[in-house]
Amino acid sequence: MIGLLVTFVLFPLVGWSIGRRGIGEAFLFGAGLTGALLFLAGVAHVPLVIALALIVVWGVGSGVWELMHRPRTVQPTPHLAIPTIVMCIPLIALTFVAAITPLSDFDGRAFWVLKAKGIAHERAIDGPFFRGATLDPRNHYPILIPLDGAVILGVTHDFDDRQLRWLYLGFLAAFALLIRERIDRLVSPAAGSWCAALLVWIPQFAVEPEGGALSAYSDIALAAFAAGAFFELVEEVLPPRDRATSQPRDRTIRFGLWLAFLVLTKSEGLPFALVFLVIGAFVFRKRIVIPAITTVIAAMALFVWRARIPAGDEEDILRMLPTIFGKLHHLGDALAAFPVHMFLFPRWGLFWIAVVIAAVLAWRLDRRAARVAISVIVAMLAVYAGVYVATDWVVSDLIAVTADRLLMHVIAPALFLLALASSTVQRTKSM
Amino acid sequence: MSERPLIPSIACALLFLSLAVTTLPRLVALVKNARTLLPLRYEARREKQMGPWYVSVETLRRELPPHEPVALIVGPHDVDSAVFASYYLYPIRTRLFVGRNDYRNASPDPTLPKTIVAVTADRAARTTYDALRDRDLRAGHRVVAAPALSEPRTTFILPMAASLDGPAPETFVIEATIANPSSAPAEVRVTFWPKGLVRTITIAPGATGKYYDFVHQLFGVLDRGWMLVDSSAPLRAAFYFANRGHGDATLLPNVTGPATGIVAAPIYRDTKLFVINPNATQVTAVVGGISFPFDPHAFVSWPVTKVPIVSGDVYAFVATRELNGRTDFLWPR
Numbered sequence: 001m002i003g004l005l006v007t008f009v010l011f012p013l014v015g016w017s018i019g020r021r022g023i024g025e026a027f028l029f030g031a032g033l034t035g036a037l038l039f040l041a042g043v044a045h046v047p048l049v050i051a052l053a054l055i056v057v058w059g060v061g062s063g064v065w066e067l068m069h070r071p072r073t074v075q076p077t078p079h080l081a082i083p084t085i086v087m088c089i090p091l092i093a094l095t096f097v098a099a100i101t102p103l104s105d106f107d108g109r110a111f112w113v114l115k116a117k118g119i120a121h122e123r124a125i126d127g128p129f130f131r132g133a134t135l136d137p138r139n140h141y142p143i144l145i146p147l148d149g150a151v152i153l154g155v156t157h158d159f160d161d162r163q164l165r166w167l168y169l170g171f172l173a174a175f176a177l178l179i180r181e182r183i184d185r186l187v188s189p190a191a192g193s194w195c196a197a198l199l200v201w202i203p204q205f206a207v208e209p210e211g212g213a214l215s216a217y218s219d220i221a222l223a224a225f226a227a228g229a230f231f232e233l234v235e236e237v238l239p240p241r242d243r244a245t246s247q248p249r250d251r252t253i254r255f256g257l258w259l260a261f262l263v264l265t266k267s268e269g270l271p272f273a274l275v276f277l278v279i280g281a282f283v284f285r286k287r288i289v290i291p292a293i294t295t296v297i298a299a300m301a302l303f304v305w306r307a308r309i310p311a312g313d314e315e316d317i318l319r320m321l322p323t324i325f326g327k328l329h330h331l332g333d334a335l336a337a338f339p340v341h342m343f344l345f346p347r348w349g350l351f352w353i354a355v356v357i358a359a360v361l362a363w364r365l366d367r368r369a370a371r372v373a374i375s376v377i378v379a380m381l382a383v384y385a386g387v388y389v390a391t392d393w394v395v396s397d398l399i400a401v402t403a404d405r406l407l408m409h410v411i412a413p414a415l416f417l418l419a420l421a422s423s424t425v426q427r428t429k430s431m
Numbered sequence: 432m433s434e435r436p437l438i439p440s441i442a443c444a445l446l447f448l449s450l451a452v453t454t455l456p457r458l459v460a461l462v463k464n465a466r467t468l469l470p471l472r473y474e475a476r477r478e479k480q481m482g483p484w485y486v487s488v489e490t491l492r493r494e495l496p497p498h499e500p501v502a503l504i505v506g507p508h509d510v511d512s513a514v515f516a517s518y519y520l521y522p523i524r525t526r527l528f529v530g531r532n533d534y535r536n537a538s539p540d541p542t543l544p545k546t547i548v549a550v551t552a553d554r555a556a557r558t559t560y561d562a563l564r565d566r567d568l569r570a571g572h573r574v575v576a577a578p579a580l581s582e583p584r585t586t587f588i589l590p591m592a593a594s595l596d597g598p599a600p601e602t603f604v605i606e607a608t609i610a611n612p613s614s615a616p617a618e619v620r621v622t623f624w625p626k627g628l629v630r631t632i633t634i635a636p637g638a639t640g641k642y643y644d645f646v647h648q649l650f651g652v653l654d655r656g657w658m659l660v661d662s663s664a665p666l667r668a669a670f671y672f673a674n675r676g677h678g679d680a681t682l683l684p685n686v687t688g689p690a691t692g693i694v695a696a697p698i699y700r701d702t703k704l705f706v707i708n709p710n711a712t713q714v715t716a717v718v719g720g721i722s723f724p725f726d727p728h729a730f731v732s733w734p735v736t737k738v739p740i741v742s743g744d745v746y747a748f749v750a751t752r753e754l755n756g757r758t759d760f761l762w763p764r
Contacts (some may be wrong), residue, residue, distance in 0.1 A: 097462060350445065
């Protein structure tokens with residue numbers, strides 16, 4: 001119960017401490033900020049307990065103040081009843097299940113929650129746990145989400161993973177709310193509501209034991225942070241329906257924070273952030289400097305931390321890249337990986353088929369916005385395909401266990417294309 | 432009222448149905464499963480989810496000292512089970528060893544955990560290195576398939592008896608085959624010197640006892656020494672000094688008394704002179720021109736660079752290792 005309270009009170013308040021926003025976005029911002037600040041504090045050898053105390057005091061204090069004194073700059077539109085109910089059904093069911101069933105996934109227990117336990121126990125990110133004193137198979141994995149988990153375990157004084165079930169479910173719910181709010185703002189309330197509803201009904205997100213909301217993987221969090229970054233890009237390209245409600249002032253800072261969260265959440269986050277920076281350079285032009293700085297700070301902190309601790313058995317992609325030309329025989333498998341998995345009906349239904357059609361339609365309506373979404377999807381899938389080529393694992397095995405989770409990362413641009421296409425059809429119809 | 436466009440609605444409905452057709456039944460199944468778990472306490476839910484494996488880990492978590500690191504030894508196919516055992520045992524610190532060899536090769540490491548937990552997909556249990564070694568040896572095959580049995584004898588000495596491991600894959604054992612050709616049961620008294628451990632085994636008339644690791648199977652120790660075999664009936668026996676890691680074996684002589692005239696032969700690396708005192712009294716022997724006292728039943732070895740001249744009321748032999756790792760023995764005449 002305390003874990004539930006910490007998850008759904010502390011993180012949103014920290015998120016609200018830097019500006020009034022929707023609860024979904026506040027949760028994501030709060031979780032990202034808490035993890036990132038604790039990570040930086042850990043790298044700087046500031047005791048995590050002191051850093052957390054400061055975050056809690058500052059976050060809760062200013063979060064409450066923001067809520068009480070500052071009105072929302074963006075007024076939420078009334079929600080459509082049917083898609084809202086449709087969205088709530090799986091979330092309620094998943095909440096019931098998460099409250100009762102113990103964690104049983106692979107990566108969550110083997111890597112992510114184990115790290116959270118280690119951090120909570122040692123109150124450090126470079127203590128004996130990370131220095132080989134105990135079995136930690138993927139020692140170099142970024143630890144933003146485990147730090148969030150450690151906060152919950154630390155506050156509850158309980159290392160049982162039952163306390164963390166809400167965190168991962170919270171990411172899905174917050175992600176859905178972010179999708180609804182942003183697409184509502186960018187396209188239409190109906191599109192926003194339905195896209196959020198679709199998201200929580202995608203099997204890979206809702207019920208898949210490896211990577212879904214009932215697992216403790218970090219893929220939903222990464223997808224949500226990527227969504228945050230993506231919508232900042234698109235809002236710059238595609239002005240909101242109501243210009244008075246747009247938030248251009250802080251957009252580059254927010255974009256930079258999302259990118260920093262990406263870097264510190266998963267190993268894939270760094271190339272993802274670089275892709276966003278490249279695309280963002282065309283969108284923000286000179287203002288890309290601010291996001292670039294935050295990304296570099298996060299990446300440098302990650303590299304410094306990694307240099308201090310021994311590596312686990314994870315692959316070092318940077319070292320493998322020069323070997324890529326000797327592994328071009330993997331290219332066929334790598335290129336086929338995503339198309340094959342996109343059309344796996346039990347995981348994705350007709351989702352990706354719809355996205356492909358939507359991309360064509362969206363291109364006709366708003367070439368610039370569609371180009372951003374398609375660029376993000378194609379660039380990231382190309383990066384992942386490149387990793388598949390370079391890997392030392394058995395390629396088919398790696399694809400089998402990762403492709404669907406990697407597709408999760410680009411779900412926001414995919415949903416945006418669906419929303420954009422639906423508005424294309426509506427406009428065509430109304431002409 | 433505004434006209435709602437039909438195409439996006441139908442497309443959205445189709446898309447939603449394609450997702451719900453998979454998600455809904457699985458969601459219902461998850462909720463049903465949760466309802467069945469609901470009456471149980473949380474740990475019992477885990478036990479129900481993960482079965483006896485989790486129960487064994489839970490037991491271990493209660494029993495293991497919380498501040499002592501633990502070695503998790505697993506087979507190559509059970510690594511995942513060890514990772515999860517580590518997860519549930521934390522904050523008890525764990526180190527993973529894939530196979531027993533991985534553990535023994537780390538023996539020079541002063542931080543090597545002394546407490547061992549063997550993890551399989553079925554259970555995790557506290558164990559000892561000896562027990563794991565015995566399990567592996569029992570599961571494998573003896574090196575010598577057709578042992579050359581000696582002439583019948585009631586009493587003899589086995590000048591080398593060992594159950595020891597070197598760096599992987601070196602695994603030294605005595606493979607023993609003991610046949611009782613007589614019509615009466617043979618009560619065989621085996622004494623392992625210099626510790627003086629005694630065990631008695633019975634070989635039925637016409638039966639043959641086979642041992643893959645005679646010293647450990649009889650005495651439960653990893654050690655070396657010599658043996659006195661004393662039987663109530665004549666035995667035909669074959670004792671091989673075998674290296675299971677290399678798959679080689681040397682037939683050991685069934686000695687009847689002191690002997691020191693070691694036959695000169697080429698020696699290689701790790702060459703050692705072994706001297707045993709089969710007597711119940713202290714004796715003095717001359718090794719390389721120097722006199723040494725030997726305690727009763729002593730078993731002494733030291734490295735040599737050439738075959739030394741030994742004299743006295745002792746039994747002396749030399750062991751040397753060929754470059755391929757095989758152990759050669761130079762026995763006395």
